[in-house]
Amino acid sequence: MNIVVCIKQILDPELPARDFRIDAVRKEAERGSANLVPNIFCENALETALQFREAHGGKITALTCGPEAAEEVLRKALALKADEAALVVSDVPGVPDPMFVARALAAAIRKLGPVDLVLTGREAGDWGAGQTGGLLAEELAVPSISFVENVEPASAGALNVKRQTDSGWEAFEATLPLVATITNHEKNVPRIPKTRDVMQSFRKPITKWTLAELDLDPSQANSYYEVAELSIPRKETQCEFVAGETLEDKVAGFASRVTEIMRSL
Amino acid sequence: MADVVCCLFAAAGFDRAAVGILGAGRRLADSSGGKLVALVLGPANEAVASGASAVADRVLVADQAALAEYEPETYLSALVALAKPISPAAVLLGSDSYSQELTPRLAHRLGGSAAGDAVAIANDAGTLRVTRGVYGGKAVAVLALKRAPAVVWMRARAMDPADAAGRSAGSVEKAALADLPASRVKLLNRHVEAKSGVRLEDARLIVSGGRGLGGPEPFKQLQELADAMGAQMAASRAACDAGWVPPSWQVGQTGKKVAPELYMAIAISGASQHIMGIADSKVICAINRDPDAPIFKHCRFGLVEDYQKVIGPLRQAISQSR
Ligand SMILES: Cc1cc2nc3c(=O)[nH]c(=O)nc-3n(C[C@H](O)[C@H](O)[C@H](O)COP(=O)(O)OP(=O)(O)OC[C@H]3O[C@@H](n4cnc5c(N)ncnc54)[C@H](O)[C@@H]3O)c2cc1C
Ligand SMILES: Nc1ncnc2c1ncn2[C@@H]1O[C@H](COP(=O)(O)O)[C@@H](O)[C@H]1O
Numbered sequence: 001m002n003i004v005v006c007i008k009q010i011l012d013p014e015l016p017a018r019d020f021r022i023d024a025v026r027k028e029a030e031r032g033s034a035n036l037v038p039n040i041f042c043e044n045a046l047e048t049a050l051q052f053r054e055a056h057g058g059k060i061t062a063l064t065c066g067p068e069a070a071e072e073v074l075r076k077a078l079a080l081k082a083d084e085a086a087l088v089v090s091d092v093p094g095v096p097d098p099m100f101v102a103r104a105l106a107a108a109i110r111k112l113g114p115v116d117l118v119l120t121g122r123e124a125g126d127w128g129a130g131q132t133g134g135l136l137a138e139e140l141a142v143p144s145i146s147f148v149e150n151v152e153p154a155s156a157g158a159l160n161v162k163r164q165t166d167s168g169w170e171a172f173e174a175t176l177p178l179v180a181t182i183t184n185h186e187k188n189v190p191r192i193p194k195t196r197d198v199m200q201s202f203r204k205p206i207t208k209w210t211l212a213e214l215d216l217d218p219s220q221a222n223s224y225y226e227v228a229e230l231s232i233p234r235k236e237t238q239c240e241f242v243a244g245e246t247l248e249d250k251v252a253g254f255a256s257r258v259t260e261i262m263r264s265l
Numbered sequence: 266m267a268d269v270v271c272c273l274f275a276a277a278g279f280d281r282a283a284v285g286i287l288g289a290g291r292r293l294a295d296s297s298g299g300k301l302v303a304l305v306l307g308p309a310n311e312a313v314a315s316g317a318s319a320v321a322d323r324v325l326v327a328d329q330a331a332l333a334e335y336e337p338e339t340y341l342s343a344l345v346a347l348a349k350p351i352s353p354a355a356v357l358l359g360s361d362s363y364s365q366e367l368t369p370r371l372a373h374r375l376g377g378s379a380a381g382d383a384v385a386i387a388n389d390a391g392t393l394r395v396t397r398g399v400y401g402g403k404a405v406a407v408l409a410l411k412r413a414p415a416v417v418w419m420r421a422r423a424m425d426p427a428d429a430a431g432r433s434a435g436s437v438e439k440a441a442l443a444d445l446p447a448s449r450v451k452l453l454n455r456h457v458e459a460k461s462g463v464r465l466e467d468a469r470l471i472v473s474g475g476r477g478l479g480g481p482e483p484f485k486q487l488q489e490l491a492d493a494m495g496a497q498m499a500a501s502r503a504a505c506d507a508g509w510v511p512p513s514w515q516v517g518q519t520g521k522k523v524a525p526e527l528y529m530a531i532a533i534s535g536a537s538q539h540i541m542g543i544a545d546s547k548v549i550c551a552i553n554r555d556p557d558a559p560i561f562k563h564c565r566f567g568l569v570e571d572y573q574k575v576i577g578p579l580r581q582a583i584s585q586s587r
Contacts, residue, residue, distance in 0.1 A: 013401045017537050017559065020403040029400055041519075095406075098369070099378075122519065125538075127399050127406075130381050134369030143338050143449045146366035149512070160453070164512050166362050166521070167464070168456040172336075175449040183519070186508030224378045228394060229407040237549070239564040241556070251575050254552075254568045255582035261527045261548060262494060262583075265469055 001058035001153075003049045004112065006105055006120045006132070007042040007077060009070040011035075013125035020232065027227040028095060029126070038073040041121025043190035045182035046077055048151065049119055050191070056153050059083045061112055065090050065104045071206060078201035079193035086112065086207040088214060092221040096127060100221040102135035107214035109140065116176045117159065122147055122183045133181035142177045149185035267299030270353040270414075271321065272344060274335065274363060275307035275328065279316035281467060282359040285424030287320040289386060290357050292427070294322075297354055297388045301435075304347045306332050306340060314437050320427040322435045331445050334455070335363050337370075338448040345374045346442050353414045355386070355393055359421035360522060372416035380408050383419040393417075401518055402541035420522055422466055423545050458513055462497055465516070470496035471525045471546075473516060476503035477532025477553070478572065484510055487531060490580045493587070499523065501533045517542035532572050535560025552576075 012035040021030040049060045062077035064070050065088040074085035088104045109115050118140070123130035137144030148163045154173050161172045164183055182188065193201075211218050242257070244250040271290040273283050287303065294301040302325065303317035309328040317324045327343055344367065348356055356371065358364035365381060372379035385396040393415035399406045410417075465471070472491040474484055484498075491498050499521070500514040516523055518538040524545035531552045533539060540563055543549060551560045556569045568575065 011400070013538065014536070015403075017403050020400065022404055027406075029404070095408075099373075125401055128382070128397075128401070128518065130365065131369035131372075131379055134366070135373050138370050138373035144366075144370065145337060145450060147362055161450075164362070165455075167460075167513060168458040168511075170452060170456070171454040173451045173453055178450075183512070184502065184506055185512060186506055189506055223411055225380065225408045225410045227406050228409045230399070231405055232403065233405050236562050237565055239561045240566045241561075242566060242568050247570070247574060248578065250568060250570065251578045251582055254550075254566070254575070255579055255586065257550065257566050258494070258527065258529070258579075259583055259586045262470065262587075265526060 001052070001056065001117065002061070002113070002115045003052065003058055003117045003119065004061045004063050004109055004115050005042065005046045005049050005077070005082070006118065006136070007046065007062055007064045007073045008039045008121070008124050009036050009064065009066050009073045010039045010124055010126040012037050013040070022230055022232060024230075026094065027230040036069070036072065038076055039121050039124045041123060041125075041182055041184065044184050044188040045119040045121055046080060046082065047188040047190045048182050050080060051188070052151060061086060063105060063108055064088070065101050065108070067091050074206055075201045076193070078204045079198040080191065081197065084207070085204070086209070088209050088211070090211055090218070092218050094222055095225075095227045096129070097221045097224045098129045098131040098135055099224040102132050102139050104211065104214060104216055105132070105136050106139035107216060108209060111209065111214070117151070118177070118179045120179065120181050122181045133179055137179035140177070140179065142179055143174060144179035144181065145172060145174060146181045147183045148180040149183060150187065151180060267294070267297040268351055268353045269294040269297070269299055269301050270348050270351055270356045271301065271303045271317075272356065272358045272364065273303055273305045273313055273317060274361070275305050275310035275313045276335065277361065278310065279312040282361065282421035283313065283316065284426045285421035286357050286359050286419060287317060288427040289419055289421070289424040291320050293355055293357070293386055293388060299354060302351055302353070304344065306343055307335070308333055318435045318437050319429050319432065324435055324437045325440045326437060327440045327442055329441060334452055336448055336450060336452050337366055338450050339445050341367055341370055341374070342445050343442055344371055347440055348375060354388070355415045355417065357386070358416075358418040360418055364418045368416055368418045375414055375416065376412060377414040377416050378410040378412040379416040380410060381418045383417050384423065386415070386417055386419065398541050402537040402544070422522070423524060458511060465497050465499055465514070465521050465523055468497035468523065469526045470494050471499050471523055471527070472496045472529045472531065473499035473501070473533060474504055474510075474531050475501035475533030476507065478504065478509070481509040483572070486576045490576055490583070493580045493584045496529075501539050530560050531576070533560055534558050535563060
């Protein structure tokens with residue numbers, strides 16, 4: 001079983017709103033002193049792959065598309081014991097174009113040889129497009145299933161896939177190859193690498209391809225959509241903190257605000 | 266090339282999402298000088314077909330046996346087969362997980378551009394512009410979709426219904442789709458959680474718990490409070506990831522988008538990604554022991570306390586006043 005996990009490097013989504021600034025000219029977030037981190041759903045995807053390999057065997061390749069510095073997310077994946085790592089070096093500026101990224105990832109996946117399962121995150125925590133997995137499946141001409149929380153072997157050449165829906169879950173049997181977009185679940189909370197493995201990850205090779213080597217033309221990027229406007233919403237509500245001498249008073253004050261709304265329904 | 270297509274799933278019924286997506290579609294079609302075509306997929310549902318025809322110029326119903334159950338590959342093929350001959354300027358879908366799943370793939374097959382979680386869509390001299398939250402809700406972007414059709418899933422429940430007064434009903438046609446390709450993905454089992462009352466997205470009162478509750482047990486106390494109020498339960502991602510409550514309770518950027526009259530956040534810090542799911546609430550209130558918790562910036566009223574001290578008494582006070 002050859003598994004590719006697509007990992008995107010993003011601006012730390014936990015950057016508090018009060019520290020968040022935008023670059024009005026480039027129409028993207030200012031990096032400032034914030035960290036660049038692997039997207040959380042990509043980490044969930046890697047965790048899903050690691051658990052699959054532990055239980056059933058297989059090979060895991062971590063794949064990213066981004067500037068040279070995006071190598072960092074691959075080192076993290078190697079520290080968690082991904083078998084191999086590959087970087088598509090792309091310095092395309094501006095808002096990520098999910099179609100161009102999907103093409104780049106598809107081209108890299110074809111270079112990697114026969115792949116059975118491609119895992120992506122359900123969406124990236126920066127622009128939150130939630131598109132790359134689906135577009136990648138189309139580029140590879142394979143089926144895809146979204147919001148997947150677990151994959152298990154089924155009959156030969158097929159997987160049992162459990163995914164979340166609005167009201168519960170669904171189980172599918174899917175013929176390989178398959179693209180699955182992974183969502184968060186109590187069982188795929190990312191593990192922490194061992195210090196020794198972090199050190200060793202720096203000695204592991206990373207395969208790198210330029211866009212040209214993958215026959216991709218960077219001028220094709222940003223032909224999907226562009227950011228016309230970007231702004232920070234300024235909406236703050238004045239919170240009235242319920243006061244009172246005693247706890248009972250406070251609870252009564254809070255309860256009366258609640259029941260007032262309940263009565264108005 | 267000015268027509269607008271709305272995609273509806275018959276199994277969901279003629280719900281608020283269907284009403285909202287048709288409303289958004291109607292306005293977009295009118296502003297572009299095009300027709301509105303509603304595609305209805307799944308087992309025959311008279312309410313959906315007639316509800317759609319009250320707003321759309323044309324309704325295409327595909328209810329053949331192969332579409333009896335949602336399955337991504339067949340539904341995608343069916344939508345492509347129905348939408349392609351229309352050459353629409355835009356294809357709109359709702360915010361359910363099926364629509365989210367189909368949107369990028371449908372855009373790819375139709376040669377268009379996709380966007381999701383749109384709160385607004387407008388035609389700007391032939392280019393469709395979509396407004397959506399980005400960076401976990403810390404910013405708002407307007408994206409200009411460069412390829413047609415624009416395939417967009419929207420916060421359908423937040424969209425105003427169409428003004429259908431004086432319209433004559435659109436035609437309803439059955440569409441028999443030949444040659445739907447055999448699916449490489451087979452549905453084995455579908456589990457729908459038993460939940461009493463209305464669905465979270467339609468709830469008017471919501472009690473929601475976060476990581477600060479510290480475990481699954483306190484959610485039972487919250488449930489008692491919610492029962493006393495007649496409220497539905499929700500949770501933050503942290504509480505869902507911990508396995509304290511099912512994933513379907515998650516509210517936020519990657520959870521449900523809710524719009525109740527009152528949203529009560531208990532031991533939830535108020536990360537921007539959480540706020541993205543609750544921003545349309547009429548009133549937000551919170552109980553948190555940290556007066557500086559960001560959630561209070563979104564609250565009409567709040568209580569700075571340890572939840573353990575107040576949940577029981579609060580339930581009693583609310584029960585007594587009922
Ligand atoms: C891409 C992405 C998507 C995301 N999507 C979502 C999403 O859809 N929904 C979502 O919720 N999150 C989402 N998140 C996660 C989000 O950023 C936060 O990590 C999460 O919402 C935190 O949950 P919490 O408020 O329950 O926990 P915490 O942030 O840990 O807050 C716990 C709160 O409880 C309070 N507390 C502790 N003990 C007590 C007590 N005894 N009494 C009263 N108060 C107490 C604390 O003061 C604190 O404010 C997403 C993150 C990313 C990166
Ligand atoms: N530049 C990238 N490199 C690798 N994977 C990516 C990249 N962009 C997106 N992805 C994958 O696609 C998922 C969804 O991203 P998005 O469509 O941008 O929301 C991410 O979680 C990744 O798994």
